[in-house]
Amino acid sequence: MGKSGKSPGGGRAPPTEKTTSPWPSDVTYLTSLHYGDDVKRAKEIYAKYRVSGDDPILASAASTKKIARWQRIVDANHPARGEHGLFASRKLERGERIVDYLGHVSLRGNESQTSDYTASFGDAHELALDAEKMGNEARMINDFRNTGKRANALFDQYVDAAGDTKLGVFVGPHAIGKGEEILVSYGKGFWRNRVGDMSAFTGHDE
Known part of the structure; x- marks a missing residue:
């Protein structure tokens, strides 16, 4: 996360107001979740999480507000220097929803095994939400480790x-x-799979 990623071009243009960096041209900008055909074929699962059916999906919070x-x-000194980060445009209150994490939704096991933008999704984690090739502002959020700061935001399903x-x-x-950077914890499992030795991090405890 916080990186530009790779993807085919296309998709609707993202909003550009109040940004100091253009949206990555190789990432499709989304204003709603993109469900894969594998999920749609699993009709019970699709109906459980996509109750509105074919109705337009409500837009992401940050896209509208x-x-x-x-x-x-x-x-x-930032570990993600040269990449992207997500920053508050105004004061954000405790517990406030900042943005929805948008991307391609697939059945768990069908997601990319190399993407750094995948999050578990669903009550039993039976889905995967991947923002590597398509997503929104939320894909820019960085992990707090080695920034000298604590995580000030968290992922939660609603x-x-x-x-x-x-x-x-x-x-x-x-x-x-x-103006503060929005920082989350990617989780120790994320980093163990990529760097192995967690001792390289400062502030690595959950």
């Missing part, structure tokens, strides 16, 4: 007004100030 912006990180299940990013127990 402009409460977060992405930008390239230039801080030489049900929207239409009855559809979403994966949201919510403010943690403390407010986030305007």
Whole structure:
């Protein structure tokens, strides 16, 4: 996350207001979840999480409220220097939903095994949500490790007004100030699979 990723071009143009870096041209910008055919064929699963059926999916919070912006990180001490991060456009209150994590939804096991943008989805984690090739602002969120800061936001599943299940990013127990970077924990499993030795990190405890 926080990286530009790779994907075929196309898709609708993302909003560009209040950003200091253009949206990656090789990533399709989404305003709603993109369900794969494998999920649609699993009709009971699809109906459980996509209650609204063929109705238009409600848009992401940040796309409509402009409460977060992405930008390239230039801080030489930041572990994601040269990549992207997500920052608060205004003060964000404790527990506030910042943005929905959008991407391609597949049955668990069918997702990319090399993507750094995959999150578990569903009550029993029977789905995977991957924002490597298509997604929204939420794919820019960085892990807090080695930033010198603590995680100030978290992922949580919720049900929207239409009855559809979403994966949201919510403010943690403390407010986030305007201009602050939004940071989450990717989880120790994420990093163990990539670097092995967690001792290389500062602030690595959950």
